[in-house]
Amino acid sequence: MNFSFINGAYQKPANNLSARKTRGLLAAIATNVTAAGGAALTEAMVLDMIQGVYDARGVHQELMPVLLTNSTQKRRLSKIFITDKGYAEKTRQVGGVNLQVIETDFGPVGIMLERAMPATALAFAHIRLCKPKFLVIPNKGFLFVEPLAKTGSSEKYQLYGEVGLEYGDEVCHAKITGLA
Secondary structure, three states, X not given: OHHHHHHOOOEOOOOOOOOOEOOOHHHHOOOOEEEOOXXXXXXXXXXXHHHHHHHHOOOOHHHOEEEEEOHHHHHHHHHHHHHOOOOEEEXXXXXXXXXXXXXXXXXXXXXXXOOOOOOOOEEEEEHHHOEEEEEOEOXXXXXXXXXXXXXXXXXXXXXXXXXXXXXXXXXXXXXXEOOO
């Protein structure tokens, strides 16, 4: 689900012959987008991205702003903000995720390491706006086990559920794409 919540491409089929697909956070962000053009991540890129969100709607500390990153960009963020600048504030656990927090001009921002993030992208998200949205199937619930057709003496079942990402107002998020 993490992969789909980050990288999913929206699909609303006309009928049940095709699967519904959730729009991931990266696909949802259309307003605050920076194309890096193959350049390496810099402090200015990160702060300009956060400032773009701040100027559009503000950075809301109660919504827990984070930088979603993969291992490659995490190492660059650590060098830029922690090793070179000493911006590290502290580390904290939020919802089972270890966040390293840096102090920026726009308040504290967590750095969230996520395997599903592409190596060439960095996202800024208000994490409390992002939550799973479950589709309830009448008389079954939102996640259930149902039998499949019986073949011979074996019995097969499938686990079924439809879950999408609710991300709130997309202008509260931002992304940098095309990083080295």
